[in-house]
Amino acid sequence: MRALPILTAPAFGLTVQRLCRQLVEDRGDLGETALVGLHPRGVYFSRRLRDELVKITGNDAITYGELDITFHRDDFRQRAVTAPPATTQIDFSVDGRRVLLIDDVLYTGRTIRAGLDALMAFGRPRSVELMVLIDRRFSRELPIQADYVGRAVDTLNGQRIQVEWLESDGIDRVSITREVS
């Protein structure tokens, strides 16, 4: 296994900032927007985005939640482990809001499908958009695409994308790990 870094500081931080500014450009003060990060790894991204957006907009009351999708997965019986759920925290009504789902990597699209399903249990949003840090192109198994993409990468199926966050892994870095043939 060899890890090939594809996004490191300072480009990593700039990418997050660019996505924030893009969002503000599209949506203004984010009054109707709710940010919803997907557990387990998307929440590092969503928390970073929230902090960055507070700095940019000066609005420290951005609606923010975190969603665990374990019980909505379509593959829970095929996985070796049944990961115990992280805590979902959505203490606002989703009804009528413009929800931005946030995850670190978009790959097959199945996690996002489960996320959409889980989100609907909290009401009927006016719209849902998707923001990801990394979009693994040409590997989708469902017709799901992201509205905001940090970096699009082309990968083989045997490869893995690893996203590390300062908060949990001590470094901001995205790398491709590839099998040594």
Next chain:
Amino acid sequence: MSDTLGTQHLLGIDDLSAGDIDLILRTADGFKEVLARPMRKVPSLRDITVANIFFENSTRTRLSFELAEKRLSADVVNFSASSSSTKKGETLLDTVNNILAMKVDLVVMRHQDPGAAVFLAKHTKARVINAGDGAHEHPTQALLDAYSIREKFGKVAGVKVAIVGDILHSRVAWSNVRCLQKLGAEVMLCGPVTLIPKHAAELGVRISHDLDAALRWCDVANMLRIQMERQGDGPAYFPSLREYTMLFGLDRKRYESLGKEVVLMHPGPINRGVEISSDMADSGASIILQQVENGVAVRMAVLYLLAAGMDRTGIS
């Protein structure tokens, strides 16, 4: 920390390690959150069919299981002995095999005979959850009691729990003792000499025949129901209900004389004015209704984790 159960069936608390119990309680936390959502339903078990087979009366447990199954999107069939062929002489195995021939993946069974669930698990391919077998075990009740204690105290280890009343006939008591001990709680059994079997001491629990002493010792009192239906025509194990209440019933006067807080639990159904007075059952010290609420989340966790071990085609 493991993420899968070490058992295919839940026949008794003995099937579970402390790690398994911890996994069930942690998973139940997730389901408790689901039950607080505007839409209290997840699709996890939508390709699973569950049969609730009750050979003995039950309101709470059966309703709780059925709700748990429906909240997980399982298909549910119900069967009760009073409306069935068992009245016509069909054996347990035949009854169950007929139900399983209709492609049921999971069976929740209550039966009056101890060991019925074990027997069923040996002879069928479906996963089995014991919802009470005679005076043997009622594992999900013990799990929800442990969950409620954990919720109240933030932990189970070190908490002092007194189980009071009809220990002799109580599957809840036995499952609770096993479960609480695995989680590191201290357990005391309290009741009339006639209602605490002699072998109880071998379980490593304290025994008391004095309710006031037990209450002074404990953090939690689990007040069991006197099972009059198992005593024949009238009280057979004590002179009268009135005497039982005087010695082992909890009322406000007795509670206030303690000068400390004790959390009150009851597995239901309550005989108000016998083992616990009405005002104490409804008081701030009581977590009886929280137990019922937690029961659905805990049963969802058990169903979910057992189903996780099945392959996509149903039974592995």
